[in-house]
Amino acid sequence: MSGGLLLAGVRRVGAERTAEEPVEVLLQDGRISAIGLALDAAGVERVELDGRYLAPGMWDGHVHMGQWSAVxxxxxxxxxxxxxxxxxxxxxxxxxxxxxxxxxxxxxxxxxxxxxxxxxxxxxxxxxxxxxxxxxxxxxxxxxxxxxxxxxxxxxxxxxEQPAFDLNARLSATDATTLDRWVADAARAAAARGVTGIVDLEMGGAVEAWERRIGEGLRTLRVKAGVYPADLERVRARRLRSGDPILGADGLGADGLGTVGWFKLFTDGALNSRTAWCVDAYPDGDGGHGLPSYPDAELRAVAREALAAGLIPTIHAIGDRALTQALDTFAALGIPADAPLAPRIEHAQLLRPGDAPRFAALGVQASVQPEHAMDDRDVADHHWAGRTDRAYAYRALLDAGAQLVLGSDAPVAPLDPWVTLSAAVTRTRDAREPWHPEQALPLPDALRASWGGVDGLRVGGLADLAILDADPHAVAPEALRTLPVHATVVAGARVG
Structure with a gap:
C-alpha cells in the first residue's frame, strides 16, 4: 500500500456503543481501506490519536449556506x-x-x-x-x-412568505467572490464541529455556486445542492438529475464533493409568522389557518414536472394540514424505491393523527431540525395549544418507521450538529424542564440520523470522519451540545 492516512490509536464510535480497545484505521483514495491492529501501511502519513474517538462525519440535512455565512x-x-x-x-x-x-x-x-x-x-x-x-x-x-x-x-x-423571500434575496445579494469567501469561512467553522456534509437548500443557484466553489478549491465538506422551481429550466437544460456529480472536471466522479440534491417545494409558511398551514385556526387575529403555498393539483403538477426531469422532490411542510398535503403529493407521484435519492419532507413540525406511518409506507424521509423545538416551544404552546403532544414528534415518527434526517435550517438555528443532536436527545436547553420528553430520540437513533443512516465505520465506506475528544455515549446528555471535536476528515484528508 502507498499514500493515504493512517489514524492510529482510535476508539470506534458506533451508533449503539463505542469500542473500548484502540485500533488503526487506514484511509486511501477517499475511503476506509482497512481497520485493525498493526496495519501494513508503508508510505502513508501516520497520525497518533492517543485513544481519541473516531466516528462517521456529521451531516446537516438542511442548510441555507449563503444566508448562514452572512448572518x-x-x-x-x-x-x-x-x-x-x-x-x-x-x-x-x-x-x-x-x-x-x-x-x-x-x-x-x-x-x-x-x-x-x-x-x-x-x-x-x-x-x-x-x-x-x-x-x-x-x-x-x-x-x-x-x-x-x-x-x-x-x-x-x-x-x-414569498415577498419576504424575494426581498431577503435582494438584500443578501453580494458579489460571488465575497460570498464565496464568507461560505469558505462558514465551511471551516462547520468542519471544526465535525461536519463533513450538508444539504444546501439556498434559495436559488446552489448547483452553479457549488460548482464554482469546489472548482476553485473548496474541499472542506460534501454538498448536496438543492434546486428550486426558478432553477428548473437551467438544470434541466444541462440534463442534471438528482444524485449527479456537479463537478465532473476534477476526476472525482460519483464520489465527488458536489452532487445535485433535491427539488425544493413549499406547502406553507412558518409557525412564528403564523403562516404554517394548520387544520385548526390560530387563536389570535382573524382565526386564520395559515397560508398554503399551492392548491393540491398545482403542487402535484410542479412536483411531477421536476420528477420527469430526474429531480426528486423535497417538500417544506410545517403545519399539520400542509404535512398531509405533502404526503398526499408523494402518494400521487409514486416515486420508486430505487430512486437516486429518497423523497423527503422538510420540518414536519405538526403531525396530524395517522400521518406518521405514511412516511415509512411511502418511503419518505423526515428531515427535521430539533433545535427548532427549543426555539419554538413557547410559541407552540400558545399557537398550537392542546396539540403540542404531536408537535416536533420525532419519537413518534421514529416509532412509526420513518427514516429521520437531522439538520439545523441554518441560519434559523446554528450549523452545529452537536447542538442539533443535544436538542433531539434531551428536548431542552438553558436548564429548562424538557419539553415533551416523550418525543426525545434515543442517542443511537439520533447518531444514525446525523450520520446519514449508517451505524458506524466500515471498510469501503467514505473516509469522511469526525475525531472526537470525548465519547458521545459516555458524556452527560446535556454535554452533547458542546462535545469537543479534535479534527475532521473529508475524502481522506484533514480539513479541520
Missing part, C-alpha cells in the same frame, strides 16, 4: 423580547456609528409572543435603511428608508 455580519435580534426592544437595538447600532449609505440588516427576531405589535414608525432612524429578517426567515420588517431604496410601496414594511 454573522448582521445585527442579532434573537434576544429581543418585544418590538420595542428590537427597535431599541436598531437605534443603538445606528447611534454607535453606522454609515447611512449602507443598509442595516438584522436577523433573528421572533415576534409570535410579543405583547406589542411591530410598526414602521419604530424603525425610523433618519436616512438609514433598515430591514430585519425574522428568525424563521419568513418575515421581513423594514422602515420607510428601506422601502424607498428598494422601490417598494409604503405598505410593504411587513412582508411574509
Amino acid at each position: 454573522s455580519r448582521r445585527l442579532d435580534l434573537s434576544g429581543a423580547g418585544s418590538a420595542a426592544e428590537a427597535a431599541a437595538l436598531v437605534r443603538a447600532r445606528v447611534d454607535a456609528g453606522w454609515d447611512s449609505s449602507e443598509i442595516l440588516l438584522g436577523y433573528g427576531f421572533r415576534d409570535a409572543l410579543w405583547a406589542d405589535a411591530p410598526d414602521v414608525e419604530s424603525l425610523e432612524v433618519g436616512e438609514t435603511a433598515v430591514a430585519l429578517v425574522s428568525g424563521d426567515v419568513h418575515t421581513v420588517w423594514s422602515n420607510r428608508a428601506l422601502l424607498r431604496r428598494a422601490g417598494l410601496p409604503d405598505d410593504a414594511w411587513w412582508l411574509n
